[in-house]
Structures are given as structure tokens and as C-alpha cells.
Amino acid sequence: MSQSKVLGEERRSRLLSKLKQAQAPIKGSEFAKQFNVSRQVIVGDVSLLKAKNEPIVATSQGYLYIRNEIDPVMFERSVVCSHTSEQTAEELTLLVDHGVLVKDVSIEHPLYGDLTASLHLHNRKEVAAFVEKAAASGATYLLELTEGIHLHTIAARTEEDLDRAIRALDEAGFLVQ
Template sequence: MRAEERRQAICDSLKAAHQPISATALAARFSVSRQIIVGDIALLRAAGADISATPRGYVIQKSPSGLLRQVACRHTAEGMEAELNAMVDQGCTVLDVIVDHPIYGQLTGPLQLSSRYDVAQFIARCAQADARPLSDLTEGIHLHTLSCPSEDAFRRVRTALREMGVLLEG
């Protein structure tokens, strides 16, 4: 398979996927190295493909279903799992985390977390990589973009976060 054909096949695979696909899985599928896939993804992005790297792999962002809402929170790294679970427990998908860095401006990390399983996998990967959350850069202050099935679900998220003491309110 030629490189152009492989890159098109990668795009097709990501478009058809219902969950993120890791570079390792794509490498196995196309019988190339993981580094070749990383390069292919970079070239696809440079050509305008809307491919995001999430903690679970690559995705082509589909228009989120439901209502898009944002919440501002503040907590330590130790509170991250409880905060994320509070949001997915209400039926919302945590699309990303956003911090306002004093030098680089807005930094966004795609998450795509929809369940406690997703949250547990994310937390495990953070522990394995000894990685710190983006919110460590801003003394715990950050935003999350949520896709919520209803306004009621968003209200429940805000209530749960308020009760945990992590919701920042005006």
C-alpha cells in the first residue's frame, strides 16, 4: 500500500470509529511502525484533517450531540477523578479540559470521556506516565467543555460539582 493510500485508509478508519484508535492499533492494522502512523497523522493534520489526539488514541471530531456547555472548576490533581466521575455520572461527555496559560494562552486537551470506565482508564494512564494535569499550570483552575443530553443533566453536573466544592462560580 502506498503512503497516500494508507493515509486515506487511516482517515476512513477514524471516520468510521466509534471510539479513539491508538497509533499502535493503526500500526498493526497497516503493518507499519507506530512512528510511521504518527508521521502520517501529522501530514493529515497539516493537510487540514480534523484529527485530535486524545489520551485513548486518535479521533476525527464529530459534531457532539446534545447541548454544549462549559464549567469552570478548581481542585488539586487528587480531585480529578471525582470531578470527572461527577460529570459522566450525569450523562454528560467531558469533551476537553482548557487552561489559560500566562505565556501560551489557551491550552486545550481533548478528553472524550463518557463513562466511569473512560475516566478510570484516563486516570490509570496518568498514573502510568507519571503525568500531571494541565490544571497544575494554573493552580487548579480550568474549564471543561461538556456535551450534555439536556439542560437538566447540566444542572445536575453543576450541583454535583458545587457540592464537591470544586465549581467556580461568578
Template sequence: MSKELEKKLLGEERREWLLNYLKNSSGPVTGTALAKKTNVSRQVIVGDMTLLKARNEPIIATSQGYLYMRAGSQSLVERIIACQHDPSQAEQEMNIIVDHGVTVKNVIVEHPVYGDLTASIMVSNRKEVQAFLKSIRNTNASLLSELTSGLHLHILTAADEQMILNAKKALNKAGILAEEN
């Protein structure tokens, strides 16, 4: 990747640079790193990302940073699963899933006032699980599932259906998979 820019990029020029940078990145890039590279504040980057998303650019904010979702880069199977556990089992849950080669795309809970609340997770391996949980601990944030007595949904993605089925079997064996309707 290129190093920091020598001058401060303004408005549209900066957003185009950010978009190209994310498209060429192999993984998530933090807002702080993007701010340093473009000589602006992190808050400016957050605003830029909001504007790019409003243009339907497939950018998501993960716990590891911003990520450009490449359409059709590989065909992935996507399934929704229901889980229920206490917060102390979150690491076990995610490790079971990623150990089967499956990505935890997000978490969804049903709030009595706001309806469905969805948050991006995007973890695919134990290192990313650890980084996600460290971020939760360092910010004293709560898991969304704490709003719903541990009941929550995950969207999972994998290269094939069998990987997700194997992860579900392991979650069920661990007592984490909620009863399916």
C-alpha cells in the same frame, strides 16, 4: 473491523485507509493499533494524523486513541464550566460529570506565557475516566490544572442542557465548581 493489511501501505493510500478505518470505528483507536494494522511505525501514524488534521479532517487525539468526530451525528449541547480543585479530586470531578451522562471533552488552562492551553480528554463513563487517570499515572504526567493552582475550564457535551445543569449542581455541592462570573 478488518484485520491487519498484508502489505505495507504507502503515503496517500495509507492515509485514506486510516481515514476510512477511523470513520468506521465505534470508538477511539490507538496509534499502536493503527501502526500494526498498516505495517508501519507508530511515529508514521502520528505524522499521518497530523497531515489529515491539516486537511481539516475532524480527527482528535484522546487519551484512549484517535477518534473521528462525526459532524451532526447527533445534536449535542456544549457548555464551558470552570472548576478548581487539587489533583487528588480529579477522579471525583470527572466521575461526577460522567455519572450525569455528560462527556468531558477537554481541559483548558490559561498559561502566563503560552495563553490558553487545551488538551483533549473525551471521557464519557467511569471506565474511560479510569483509563485516562491510569495513563496520567503511568507516564508520570501532570494534570494541566496543576499549572494554575487547580483552576481550569472544561468543555462538556450532553444530549440536553438539563444533564449539564445537574452535573454542575453536583460539582458545586462537592466544592469543585469555581465561582461563576
């Protein structure tokens, strides 16, 4: 049934199974091709799975199933940063180089309130892909809506790793105190 349409529940079940087995994010367009449906159908399927409390996030690299058992003890903090769009790669690279997972970015929008986007960036390759995708698509970063001010949720295996990353942000002039 690889090239014929896979219907509703079966498609969602197979999609979830593939996400659970994946070691890297999977793009919606890959699922659409695999199941012979539109990307929009996949977006709907993922939304239905999320509504059933499946821990799926949409990142710039594709869909990702969040496994708590991979990193059973992760420490998290939110940091407030400010910089220009041109400094985004520098900021994100600085964080991942300190062994930190950049989980998301959020802003406080005057009309919509808190807006958060999942990032789940672990390394330089993922940072580069994120920045390249932003450039290729012509998309703007959330920080452009708030004159550079934004928050990141960051996670690491130790509090010390978080402390070092936050000090590096401060030394680079990205941290808002």
C-alpha cells in the same frame, strides 16, 4: 498488503476509513503495527488529515473521528473548576455520571496562552482508563500548571443535564464561580 509498508496517501485513506468506522478510539500504536510503520509516522498522518479539516481528535484512549450525526443536538458549556490532582477522577466521574460528555480540558498558561487537551470522556470506564494512563506514564495534569484552576467543555443532550452536572460540581466544591 497487511504486513508490508502501506505508503502515504493510501495509508492515510485507510487510516481515515478505519477511524470513520470505529465505535471506540484507536491507538496510534495499533495503526503503526497494522501499517508496518512507526507510531510517529501515524502522528504525522493524523496531522495531515487534520490539516485537510478531517474532524479527528487525539484522546488519551487513542484517535477518534468526531461524527456530528451521532449526536445531532448537543448542548455545550464551559465550566471553570478547581481541585487537586488527586480529585481528578472524582470530578470527571461526577460529570459522566450525570450523562455529560467531557470534551476537553484547558488552562491559561502564562507563557503559552490557552492550552487545550481533548478528553472525550463519556463514562466511568473511560475516566478510569484516563486516570490510570496518567498514573502509569507519570504525566501531570494540566491543572498542576495553574494551581488547580482549569476549564472543561462539557456537552449533553439537554440543557437540564448540563444544569444538573454543574450543580453537582458546585455542591462538590469543584466549581469556580
